[in-house]
Amino acid sequence: MKSAMHRPVVICGVLALSFGLAGCERDAPRSAGASTPVPAPSTTAAGFGPTNASGTPTTAPTTLAPTPTPTMPGATSVPRQDSLYPKRGNPDVDALHYDLDLAWDRDSRTLTGTATVLVRPVTDRPVLELDLSHALTVDSVTIDGTAATAAVTPRHKLTVPVPMTKDVKRTVVIRYHGKPDPVAAPTTRSDLDEGLGLRATSAGHLWTMQEPYGAFTWYPVNDIPSDKATYDISVRAPKGWAGVASGTPASAPAGTNRFVSTRPVASYLTTLAVGPYTKHVATGPHDIPLTYWTRPSDGDELRVLRRSPRLLTWLEKRFGRYPFASAGAVVVDSRAAMETQQLVTFGGKRSARQTDDDTELTVVHEYAHQWFGDEVGPSTWTDVWLNEGWAMYIELLYQVDRDNIPQDFFTQWLARADGTARKKYGPPGHPDRDEFGTSNVYLPPANMLHQIHRQLGDKKFYALARAWVSQHHGQAVDRQTFTTFVNQHTGRDFTALINRYLDSTTTPRD
Structure with a gap:
């Protein structure tokens, strides 16, 4: 930085x-x-279902179809509890791959997302825990296609009470929505006085700055530097705007921009921006x-x-x-x-x-x-x-x-x-x-x-x-x-x- x-x-x-x-x-x-105008994306998709208050358990609809395991094998890490910020991240989980499908509605200032996360439990645990902002509402969760309950706690933790077995990979799908809400930065640096994580400007532009943490303000994540993963991020933006994310630009349906990272990425090194962007x-x-x-x-x-x-x-x-x-x-x-x-x-x-x-x-x-x-x-x-x-x-x-x-x-x-x-x-x-x-x-x-x-x-x-x-x-x-x-x-x-x-x-x- x-x-x-x-x-x-x-x-x-x-x-x-x-x-x-x-x-x-x-x-x-x-x-x-060369400079090329970005094709106008379609209007942001609607939310994924009923809302819930932060920290309130949500039960996913049982009619959801099983979600296939992501095509990328993901990146295996050796997660470590962070020495400076031990409340962030979970050393008992190795996130291998994130598939994020995101949409931004600038009128309502609402981010809607589906996160498909391939995880490898490092130890046997009675619950899955990831980082997620309590400003975001979880609409549904499935694990390997089976509906599960979930809660987001005031300390920005998504908890899913499903037993995790060491080294048995699980595919977790979380559907969520909410308004971006940065968290305070642990520093007196004046350039970070606006906080860490995703935020919206008065004009509805969306952007994030998130070191040493803050990715959890826009997707469910193991937000520690030791847990690197591969990524596939798709972004739908309001008409005439463009969504941008970290990774290499990849093919996507009309109205969507997609970015792929096949090399391991730490969560703080991901980015998201939506606005009146031109691509050069x-x-x-x-x-x-x-x-x-x-x-x-x-x-x-x-x-x-x-x-x-x-x-x-x-x-x-x-x-x-x-x-x-x-x-x-x-x-x-x-x-x-x-x-x-x-x-x-x-x-x-x-x-x-x-x-x-x-x-x-x-x-x-x-x-x-x-x-x-x-x-x-x-x-x-x-x-x-x-x-x-x-x-x-x-x-x-x-x-x-x-x-x-x-x-x-x-x-x-x-x-x-x-x-x-x-x-x-x-x-x-x-x-x-x-x-x-x-x-x-x-x-x-x-x-x-x-x-x-x-x-x-x-x-x-x-x-x-x-x-x-x-x-x-x-x-x-x-x-x-x-x-x-x-x-x-x-x-x-x-x-x-x-x-x-x-x-x-x-x-x-x-």
Whole structure:
């Protein structure tokens, strides 16, 4: 994730003020792309049945036909209870695949959905429990085609009292509807003061931003980073609008947009947006299909997003082939940006002081996450530094390269920025659960990577980065996994250095 609060740490801006650095280069080359209006979808479908109050059990109609198991085999995970937010998610369930059929009615501000979830119980349990907002009404539930009762509790838990047997896969179909209701973000970051999860604007536009959690505000989900799954998302939007979701665009009936993710996805990396979107297409390195979804007011963002082929080429040269089948972005009414998998969710609320080259750094940051955070991510939020440290360092490396910033100057600046972040928020290896995503999980781990880079040199460091992704693709990992890998790959013991940079309250001097 990249936010307005982190923009001042980039070298153009605060460094220019405090160290006298000249301004950044402007007018980088742009790539060609085509713009195509999206066919007008049909009007949103009606609700699926009688409503119920939050927390009240609902019995599904017994006439429902059995639902076939999704065609995708899904992604097997090793779920872990999250260390920072233990009330979210369920380590006793491994969600393998989500098939979401969604419709948005902007007049009534109502989301209607059918979620078909393939689950693998990790242990024998007397009940199935997933995360789901209590603002959403469950209309029916079936398990393997048999009607079941369900309740949504005030703590945003969907409970289905059906015995679960270890490793026996079950197909759960939940039909639901309701009005989006974000939850409070566990942070003082100003860009997340509107909350986490799905929300509707005054004009009826729909969008979500959901790190470290919040997917449960729009579909039933095991909302923890360790449980990755495959996805098939279909969205019906009001006439003349378009529905957009994470994944690769796929064929769908008229009036519906469909997106498929065949590689494992953590729930916080999914996205949904509905609005007056136009679809713009381009081609990245080795023919990666690129899609940019923008509204009429998003001309500034589109101008920078068209630089994507060049930016992805820069990233591939250093970190290996882009890991997914497609790339792109959807612009929403936010001040933040989020590395949602294959389709970045990009905040369109641009500061008056922000230049195209500033915006470009955010694009690089979120694309870098596709390797570091999406393809390989943390198993619990204690290790969010694994995501943000890499993406922040790559963003800074790009700026150093783009703007010809001297290495000694960069090293000095990064050490100072590291110290400032630690002093305010503490060490990156011990994040505060009430201050999620603050600068201590961005800059100090970026400085740690910089020290490893300086000791290894370019060739060995970039080989290390490429091997980290290729050897752990699709996995959720932790600090020990990273440390062990670095030591084995380099043949050197970096344990003490890694621990110092992650645990120290002051900046280490290496």
